[in-house]
Amino acid sequence: MAYDNNEKKMESIYSKRIRAGKRRTYFFDVRATRGNDYYLTITESRKRFNDNGYDRHKIFLYKEDFNKFLKALTEAVDHVKTQLMPDFDFDAYNHDEVEGEDHSDDVNVELSTPVHSAEISVSSPVAAPSSDEVDKW
Template identity: 60%
Template sequence: MEDRDKEKIYSKRVRAGKRTYFFDVKATRGNDYYLILTESRRNLQGEGYTYEKQKMFLYKEDFAKFVEALQETIDHVKTVLMPDVDFTQFEQREEASDELNAGLKWE
């Protein structure tokens, strides 16, 4: 492939209200892989929408440290800062939304 450094190998989209998160795996010319995390926010402007995007590049040598820090941070919020919040309610809402979207056909 001519422009291999821009080839998307894998992509996962997570919709979250006005935000959408993209987890994209891309390859370098040397067959190395990296992850691009993108937050896309939809903003109403005039009669249409604009999209503001923020990107973060994550390289393989940082995967474990990133996941560990993310999990520690989430656990801290859940157990120390918001111990009375039932976070399973958000999972149930997401499952219901996924089931609804599964029945829709996108053109």
Template identity: 65%
Template structure:
């Protein structure tokens, strides 16, 4: 689910764009774009895990600021590519792509996708270093 909040008065640290990613039965990731009082933007990444012993959730949050977007994306891509190419070259990561595609199709049809598990896959490639210009093209 993604949404935009165009009400300027509600922007005081409220999400102006949000994407939810269900990852299994107990985990959900939230990617939220938020604004500061000075009309600058930052990203929060929240992991929410359902507890076994009660109906509560454990939440962990990462704040990512615009000046770190490219470095963060480079490090994440390099790390995932290392796992895919060096540690698990025979594993079929593409076997999990069907859930992500299904969410996009359901969203287009206006269906509720809250219960559909989703896994994001980063394409495997030989580990390379990317310049900031390469990341900006993404």
């Protein structure tokens, strides 16, 4: 188990990295609490233009909010795709990482201040999926 400043560092049980351009990376990490409960951290890491550091923003998402979060995210993305940009080819961006890309500067760092999950409110005229559809995800 890793320790950082005499505190237990929470290690990921599952991790998924998404490269988004040359300077931005998203991390999806599943972590466990001391009571063997699970939560998700979503981190956006952006390389700074003026130095070699990174700006990081993190969301902590707890199991009781998974369905609400996913529903709101889906509604917001669908609204952009169907109402705001119906002619845009979003599939043009469905490509994997390019072989030979240098990923040596990718870093996933824990923030020392915990952030609590918040409910998300989306107001859009797009019909929301039923709770049965959300539960299938």
